[in-house]
Amino acid sequence: MEPKWWQKAVIYEIYTKSFKDSDGDGLGDLFGVIEKLPYLKELGIDCIWFTPIYPSPQVDNGYDVADYEDIEPAYGGMTAFKELLEKAHALGIRVVMDLVLNHSSDECRWFKESQSSRDDPKRDWYIWRSPREDGSEPNNWANKFNDGSGSAWTFDEKTGEYYLHNYAVKMPELNWESRGLREEVYRVIRGWLDMGVDGFRLDVITKLKKPPFVDSPKKPNPFGYVLDNEIQSCNPGLHEIIKELRENTWGLPQYDAFAVGEAGGVTEKNAEEFLSPKRGELETLYHFQIVSRNRPTVTLKAYKEIQDNWGQIFNRGSWTTEHLSNHDQARQVSRFGNDSSKYRKPSAKCLAMMTHVFPGTPFVYQGEEIGMTNVYFDSIDDYNDRYTLGDYAAAIRDGMTPEDALRKVRINSRDHARTPMQWDASENAGFTVPGARPWIKVNPNYREINVSSDRASSDSLFAFY
DSSP, rough: OOOOGGOOEEEEEEEGGTTTTTSSSOOOHHHHHHHHHHHHHTTOOOEEEOOOHHHHHHHTTTSSSSSSTTOOGGGGGGHHHHHHHHHHHHHOOOOEEOOOOOOOOOHHHHHHHHHHHHSSSTGBOOOOEOOOSOOOOOOOBBBBTTOOSSEEEEEETTTTTEOOOSSSSTTTOOOOTTTHHHHHHHHHHHHHHHTOOOOOOOHHHGGOOOOOOOOSSSSOTTSOBOGGGGTTTTTTTHHHHOOOOOOOTTTTTTTTOOOEEEOTTTTTTTTTTOTTTTOOOOOOOOOOOOTTTTTTOOOOOHHHHHHHHHHHHHTOOOOOOEOOOOTTTTTTTHSSSSOOOTTTTHHHHHHHHHHHSSSEEEETTGGGGGGGOOOOOOGGGOOOOOOHHHHHHHHTTOOOHHHHHHHHTTTGGGGGEEEEEEOSGGGGGSSTTTTTOOOSSOOOOGSSSSOOOOOOOOHHHHOOO
């Protein structure tokens, strides 16, 4: 059987706000990506995956979607996206969008309507629960960002109920038990496919089916809440949701599209429940057995075992992916290699080779093709990542000194991967114009590590990729 296009592709992830700023406002945008399309074509990629570029208040850098049918004005709006789609396709580069289907922003019109009244038709599009008899939260769940009180529930004074948010307070969870929500989501997705989008990356797709809303038996934190990741993923009924989602959207015969799932809770033991072609769910997924934020590095022995396990799944007909970094992870050369001046390039080349020679579709994160490294800011004020800020606040509440708290939280900060792309040795690394202020600081090593200097080197990482 002839391989599908996505089985032959190299997919390049772009974190738009950190890629290239075209207008000097310090924020990367789609016109900046259009400017760099020839660079990406020369690199040899086949497809771009954009992290969310929808209108958003940016509480979690776009993963809090306010409008699922439009493009963020600060990125150039729909005009810029349609131009990018046309020019990318003309170069033979496909475009994959991020779909955030577990939660939205509280500024999304869906939530505003749901919040307006207990009788509103969209009330069941989100998860509302009555208080306990003492007025407290419906259960003891914590939110992952240590946001607000730390609870996964926030009380709404107007309607007298709590809404669920497993992440930030301003990111309410969507309710996939609602038929109205499902049909609206299907309509929205088909709209993007009809425009010419080639596929989707499905954010935290294994969490769409919620567990029973009861207390976790695990030990609570000092504030009385429990972050119980084990109960949040892969609950009974999830497969039916994903199958129906695919059958009504990208899996329809008129589209030559695919979806890759962000699959927390999936290992080699249950992967084929999602990936077997006979099941009609996901075309592929990426797991976290190597790159989990809770696993700072991985031994060679463990790496070989993991790859062998997933290779067996591949051999039985399911498609897999290869990646060592993304927008949620530390830089791969700093994490799995050696980012010293002597070993950075050999490490980066070794990791690139490992990503591209194993079975599956390789995913490359922006900047890895020049060996960008982690960054360690000296002030918490320079960080943006919600995990970093929430964990810092929690450490301070626990009595840790600001200095010790900063040292602790910056090790695994997602901002390692989110500093601006380093294009050249000029001010702001060529990401934005001189004198502008990038939305997050540039890594200070940009004068040595940048596209221009790498491509001029006889030992170029770009050339290796």
